[in-house]
Each structure stands twice: as structure tokens, then as C-alpha cells.
Amino acid sequence: MTVDPARLLADGLLPDPPKTIGVAVSGGSDSLALLHLLHDFAVTHSCTLHVATVDHGLRREAGAEAAMVADTCRSLGLDHEVLHWQGWDRSGNLQNEARKARYQLLADWGRRRQLDVIALGHTADDQAETFLMRLARRAGVDGLSAMPDRFEREGMTWIRPLLGARRAALQAYLESNGIQWADDPSNEDTRYDRVRIRNALSILEGIGVEAEALSVVAQNMSAAKDALNHQMQQTARAYVSLHAGAVAIDVAGLNAQPFEIRRRLIAHALKWVNGAYYAPRSAALGDVMAALATAPSATLQGCELRHRVGKLWVFRELRVVSRMTCDIRDLWDGRWRIAPPAQFSADTGDLTVGALGADGLKLCPDWRDLGLPRGVLLSSPAVWQGARLVAAPLAGTSQNWQAVLERGKDTFFAVHMTH
Structure with missing residues (x-):
């Protein structure tokens, strides 16, 4: 079934649309379609729209793409700003570091502009590709869960109003309106996992494993994740106390829970103490949990975990x-x-x-x-x-x-x- 992108976007924003909306636009088809759809929506619903492009300084074409977005914004009468990343310090994974920098730059921009939300151009194709990438990495329930259409990060609210739309539908919308977009050459570079997965998805669709079906499975995994997190929070209310910014978990109560609830509770404690957006990797957390079965303490993700008088304490290292x-x-x-x-x-x-x-x-x-x-x-x-x-x-x-x-x-x- 073909989804009307404009109707999908309106359904996600109504009946109480944000007053000030930021939109991240790279110049690619997904984000450019989002820009034009949001512009039409903002005009009819009295919203103020601001636009930003992140230039990571990693590709020669990025400057020209940002200039194209700026020209588009001028023609629409919209404010536009280019946000520059100062570059990679060669530590960590480049793609992960660029993603973190992108969120931080956009969040800082959003606060300066006093935005209610920042809109991202993720589509059903992104959802399916992410699902398959994580499946290849043997992810669990959380990793296979759907991207949320609304979430908090870096002190800002983010929305993905086109998460139910296919990329082909957005490109058809742009073509029907005579709007050109920029093609990122890296989207054809098979050295990247996502490009290989995208190519594989086109093969899977030939045997009926379509992006829409993968999105439904991801939503089902999200429902399972919510149920597990609910049980984890019930356990936390029964067996956790907080002191001086540290988490104290009753060990007897913790050990009475299924492994998955124990794992989630410890991961949640780590994230609350260290402020990380992502939980530690399952393998690393599993190793620490195994070590704590016999050792008095362990460290993970900038925290110390220590047994003391029937409690497992989690605090900053x-x-x-x-x-x-x-x-x-x-x-x-x-x-x-x-x-x-x-x-x-x-x-x-x-x-x-x-x-x-x-x-x-x-x-x-x-x-x-x-x-x-x-x-x-x-x-x-x-x-x-x-x-x-x-x-x-x-x-x-x-x-x-x-x-x-x-x-x-x-x-x-x-x-x-x-x-």
C-alpha cells in the first residue's frame, strides 16, 4: 500500500503541532522531501520552521550540498544555518563519532533557536536497513526494536515524521514537483555495511521480505522491549535505592529475577550514573555480570560496580x-x-x-x-x-x-x- 507522505506527516504532527520546528536537511532526497512537506505544513498550521545542515568536513561535495539547501531555503523564505564539525580526532569509530557530533551540533542549534522539536528524515527504508544490520550483528530485543518516531536526546525532542514512508515515494513526490536532490556518492560505496544491506534488501523484497514487513517485526520487538522494561522498572521499585547519585541494588532481590531482567536493571543503572545514551554492549555487560558472581567489584562504561553488605552498588569511577x-x-x-x-x-x-x-x-x-x-x-x-x-x-x-x-x-x- 502506497503511503501519502503529506498525510503521514500531518497525522504525526496533529492535532497539537509544535510551534517552532527545526529540520535537519543534508540535501538528499529524504531530508529534502521532509523540508518541502514541513514547509507546506507550517504555512497552513502557523508553525515557524528553521533549517540546519551539518557539514562534517569529510566530503568535498558537502559544501556544495549545503549551498544547494541554502538556495532552496531562500526560495522558500526560510532561515538556514550550516553547522560545522571540527573533525575527527582519530579516536573511536568514524561513523559513530560523526553521528554523535551531528546530534550534539543540532541540539545546540535547537537550543539557541528555542525549538520545540527537531525533525529528521528517516524513512521506512532506514528502519528496514537498520533492522537487517543489527540482525547481522546478532542483536537482541532492543537492537531489533523499531526506531522511535519521537525521542529525547542531548536535551532536545526529536521527531521522525516520515518513518512510515518509503524512499521511492518521497523521490516520486520530489520529481512530481520538479525538485532536484543531491545524491551522496558514498551511498553507492559497498565498503559501507549500510550500502551492502540496502543492496541485499532489494533482493529480499523479490522474495516477499519487504521493508514494510521488517518494520512490523521491528514494532513487535519494540512491544516486547516495553514489556521487559516495565518488568525491570517494577523490580527497580522493589529492590533499588539511590544515594548520593549512586545506585544500590538488593542482591538477593536481583538474583531472584530472570537473567534478562537482571541484565536490564544493571544496564539501566549504568546509564543513569554515567549519562550515556546507549547501554553497554551485551557481551561486555555479560562478562561483568559473570565476574561479579565471584569478584567483589568490576568496572564498565565509566562506572564501578561493587558488592557491599548485600547490595550491589553502581557509582561513577x-x-x-x-x-x-x-x-x-x-x-x-x-x-x-x-x-x-x-x-x-x-x-x-x-x-x-x-x-x-x-x-x-x-x-x-x-x-x-x-x-x-x-x-x-x-x-x-x-x-x-x-x-x-x-x-x-x-x-x-x-x-x-x-x-x-x-x-x-x-x-x-x-x-x-x-x-
């Missing part, structure tokens, strides 16, 4: 935050805000936030009375003036300073369902 400092007005470690005492004057000196560490903990004589593992306090935020400890809000030496989680305790126990 000191090694990761020991050199991390910021101004007292800024967010430390992506999760802590420091609130000064009422009498505090903003011009009292060069105060910074950094990890308490072993030297700082020595200056907190009452820390043992708190009943917390030493490691929790070592990696906790403290206020420093040079090498002088001013306050350790979580270690019993607060001096009326407070450390407040940016993502509070309620975010740990909330159930996040797939849209």
Missing part, C-alpha cells in the same frame, strides 16, 4: 572524573549542579567543581557516618578553591553547599515506553 573540573555555575560530569549557600557572593574567588578524591575525603571526618561506600564519595562533586577544599556536599562537609542531580531520582524509576 573515580578514574573517569578525577581530572574533570568546571566553574561552579556549570554542570559537572553531565549530571551535577552545585547550589551555593544563601550568603554566597558570586565574586568570592576562583571556585571550581571537581571530584572529591582521596585527598579531599581525608578532610571529611564524618564520612563513615553516612554509611556509603568510600568509592561513591571519592567520585562525588566537591567545591575547590585551587587545592583548598571548600565544601564536600555529599560527604558530610557541606558548609551549606548542595549538590543536586540534573536528572533526579524520579528519572531512574520512570518507565520509558516506545512511541
Whole structure:
């Protein structure tokens, strides 16, 4: 069944459309169709539309593609901005790093523009290709789940209003309106997994395994993921307590759960503590869980997991935050805000936030009375003036300073369902 892209987009945005919409446009057919469809929608529904193009600085053609998008936006009377990535530092996987940079650049742009949402041009083809790529990597329920049509990341709300449309339908829409798009040469480069999967999908469709069918399977996996996460959150409410930004899990209660619920709960604890968008890989997490069956502690994804008096504690690893400092007005470690005492004057000196560490903990004589593992306090935020400890809000030496989680305790126990 052919889906009308304009109707699909309107159904996803109505009856309460966002007032300010950002759209990420590369110049390819998917995002360019999204731009024109959103422009028509914005005109008839009194929305304000802003456009951004991310130039990763990796392809010679990128500048010309961004200029083409800028020309299109001028003809439509729309604001357009090119966001430049300063480049890859040669650490990590290039495609993964570029994806992270793209989200960060767009999120920063969205906040500057005070956007309600940012729209992405993912299609049913992207959904099917992603499913097959993850299937080839032997992904589990989460990896095979559908892309959400609405999600939160980097402090912004993102939408995928064309997730149910085929790429061919969007290209037909562009052709019928005399609109040209840019073809990325890398989309034909079979060195990339996605290109090989795309070619394989065309073969699979010949035997009835179509993108629409794969999307339905992905949606079914999303429903299974939601059910598992619901059970995981029920377990969390029964057996988890939170202290000083750390997670304490009752070991007896945890061990009474099926393996998959145990795995999800520990992964959730890690993500809540370290702020990562993705959970650790299943193999790495499985290795840590196996190690913790006999070892007192282990580390994973910037966190320490430690057994202590019938609890499994998950907290920030000191090694990761020991050199991390910021101004007292800024967010430390992506999760802590420091609130000064009422009498505090903003011009009292060069105060910074950094990890308490072993030297700082020595200056907190009452820390043992708190009943917390030493490691929790070592990696906790403290206020420093040079090498002088001013306050350790979580270690019993607060001096009326407070450390407040940016993502509070309620975010740990909330159930996040797939849209």
C-alpha cells in the first residue's frame, strides 16, 4: 500500500503541532522531501520552521550540498544555518563519532533557536536497513526494536515524521514537483555495511521480505522491549535505592529475577550514573555480570560496580572524573549542579567543581557516618578553591553547599515506553 507522505506527516504532527520546528536537511532526497512537506505544513498550521545542515568536513561535495539547501531555503523564505564539525580526532569509530557530533551540533542549534522539536528524515527504508544490520550483528530485543518516531536526546525532542514512508515515494513526490536532490556518492560505496544491506534488501523484497514487513517485526520487538522494561522498572521499585547519585541494588532481590531482567536493571543503572545514551554492549555487560558472581567489584562504561553488605552498588569511577573540573555555575560530569549557600557572593574567588578524591575525603571526618561506600564519595562533586577544599556536599562537609542531580531520582524509576 502506497503511503501519502503529506498525510503521514500531518497525522504525526496533529492535532497539537509544535510551534517552532527545526529540520535537519543534508540535501538528499529524504531530508529534502521532509523540508518541502514541513514547509507546506507550517504555512497552513502557523508553525515557524528553521533549517540546519551539518557539514562534517569529510566530503568535498558537502559544501556544495549545503549551498544547494541554502538556495532552496531562500526560495522558500526560510532561515538556514550550516553547522560545522571540527573533525575527527582519530579516536573511536568514524561513523559513530560523526553521528554523535551531528546530534550534539543540532541540539545546540535547537537550543539557541528555542525549538520545540527537531525533525529528521528517516524513512521506512532506514528502519528496514537498520533492522537487517543489527540482525547481522546478532542483536537482541532492543537492537531489533523499531526506531522511535519521537525521542529525547542531548536535551532536545526529536521527531521522525516520515518513518512510515518509503524512499521511492518521497523521490516520486520530489520529481512530481520538479525538485532536484543531491545524491551522496558514498551511498553507492559497498565498503559501507549500510550500502551492502540496502543492496541485499532489494533482493529480499523479490522474495516477499519487504521493508514494510521488517518494520512490523521491528514494532513487535519494540512491544516486547516495553514489556521487559516495565518488568525491570517494577523490580527497580522493589529492590533499588539511590544515594548520593549512586545506585544500590538488593542482591538477593536481583538474583531472584530472570537473567534478562537482571541484565536490564544493571544496564539501566549504568546509564543513569554515567549519562550515556546507549547501554553497554551485551557481551561486555555479560562478562561483568559473570565476574561479579565471584569478584567483589568490576568496572564498565565509566562506572564501578561493587558488592557491599548485600547490595550491589553502581557509582561513577573515580578514574573517569578525577581530572574533570568546571566553574561552579556549570554542570559537572553531565549530571551535577552545585547550589551555593544563601550568603554566597558570586565574586568570592576562583571556585571550581571537581571530584572529591582521596585527598579531599581525608578532610571529611564524618564520612563513615553516612554509611556509603568510600568509592561513591571519592567520585562525588566537591567545591575547590585551587587545592583548598571548600565544601564536600555529599560527604558530610557541606558548609551549606548542595549538590543536586540534573536528572533526579524520579528519572531512574520512570518507565520509558516506545512511541
